[in-house]
Amino acid sequence: MTAPVVTAENLSRHYLVGGGLFSKPNTVRALAEASFSIQPGKTLAVVGESGCGKSTLARLVTLIEEPTGGALTLDGKAATPDNWDSLRDTVQIVFQDPYGSLNLRQRVGAILEEPLIINRPQMSAAERTAKAREMMQLVGLRPEHYDRFPHMFSGGQRQRIAIARALMLEPKLLVLDEPVSALDLSIQSQVLNLLMDLQERLNLAYLFISHDLSVVRHVADDLIVMYLGRPVEFGSRDQVFNTPQHPYTKALLSATPTTEPHLRRERIKLQGELPSPLNVPDGCPFAPRCWKAQDVCRHTRPELVGEGHQTACHFPEE
Numbered sequence: 001m002t003a004p005v006v007t008a009e010n011l012s013r014h015y016l017v018g019g020g021l022f023s024k025p026n027t028v029r030a031l032a033e034a035s036f037s038i039q040p041g042k043t044l045a046v047v048g049e050s051g052c053g054k055s056t057l058a059r060l061v062t063l064i065e066e067p068t069g070g071a072l073t074l075d076g077k078a079a080t081p082d083n084w085d086s087l088r089d090t091v092q093i094v095f096q097d098p099y100g101s102l103n104l105r106q107r108v109g110a111i112l113e114e115p116l117i118i119n120r121p122q123m124s125a126a127e128r129t130a131k132a133r134e135m136m137q138l139v140g141l142r143p144e145h146y147d148r149f150p151h152m153f154s155g156g157q158r159q160r161i162a163i164a165r166a167l168m169l170e171p172k173l174l175v176l177d178e179p180v181s182a183l184d185l186s187i188q189s190q191v192l193n194l195l196m197d198l199q200e201r202l203n204l205a206y207l208f209i210s211h212d213l214s215v216v217r218h219v220a221d222d223l224i225v226m227y228l229g230r231p232v233e234f235g236s237r238d239q240v241f242n243t244p245q246h247p248y249t250k251a252l253l254s255a256t257p258t259t260e261p262h263l264r265r266e267r268i269k270l271q272g273e274l275p276s277p278l279n280v281p282d283g284c285p286f287a288p289r290c291w292k293a294q295d296v297c298r299h300t301r302p303e304l305v306g307e308g309h310q311t312a313c314h315f316p317e318e
């Protein structure tokens with residue numbers, strides 16, 4: 001088995017908010033104890049409702065923020081702030097909104113070449129241009145697009161520019177943070193197909209963050225389901241979609257439209273609101289909304305257990 005491109009062990013991030021002269025700050029537990037690894041050429045999807053910690057995880061893996069706990073290994077090297085600069089080429093990110101993530105005053109050529117100017121100062125202008133043109137072709141942009149501005153493109157094409165920019169430094173891992181959520185449904189599948197094609201050609205590892213399980217079903221090899229900053233289920237795509245073990249996963253899947261009869265489920269309507277990450281329940285974080293919850297769930301937090309397919313639940317589905 002080849003070495004994973006990224007390994008996270010109990011990766012955690014909390015934030016201190018509020019507080020003042022006479023009051024202590026509160027702790028927001030944005031991400032707690034996330035563990036996973038991704039092999040070259042494979043996709044790990046992270047799913048969950050808004051606020052469950054997906055973007056926090058993306059920021060930690062792309063070395064934008066430091067974890068407050070746990071360890072991250074990129075390309076076989078422990079990632080600590082001391083060596084972040086040497087690891088930045090390994091991982092790049094594509095954001096949800098290509099309009100917001102591209103500099104609208106720059107032409108496509110300049111957008112693509114900027115990472116090389118910063119990170120490959122030894123490269124000549126001609127080499128940078130050649131690389132930009134190569135990446136444009138790889139993502140399906142035409143040569144004449146090199147001199148155009150982002151506002152002259154459709155949403156799908158802008159996301160192609162963002163993907164090309166992310167590939168300029170030849171990363172081994174792409175963090176895709178809701179990469180198709182802002183696109184029309186008809187364009188989503190084009191961009192997803194492009195991403196899958198690039199993965200195969202370049203043997204890229206993907207950390208694919210999404211709230212949309214129907215998108216995830218197309219792209220994921222493995223899946224982490226997050227709830228209130230914690231992984232509650234982990235498994236292969238087939239394990240999680242065909243035999244979900246955590247009640248929260250079942251509820252999410254029941255709300256996902258599918259054309260496959262064997263995956264259709266009776267709709268489970270979750271009661272109550274997602275609790276605040278400022279006030280995470282003592283026991284299982286899902287207990288206040290869970291129809292199976294017993295006393296033990298309200299007092300003892302279940303660990304993620306299992307061989308391969310793992311669940312953090314005292315009463316998992318059989």
Ligand SMILES: Nc1ncnc2c1ncn2[C@@H]1O[C@H](COP(=O)(O)OP(=O)(O)OP(=O)(O)O)[C@@H](O)[C@H]1O
Pocket residue numbers: 015017028029030048049050051052053054055056057211277
């Ligand atoms: N810098 C910060 N300071 C304080 N709290 C934060 C900070 N960043 C994130 N949080 C909180 O951490 C929790 C997780 O946020 P995060 O953005 O990771 O969730 P998410 O799953 O990506 O949600 P969304 O899909 O809405 O972006 C949220 O409750 C958020 O308010």
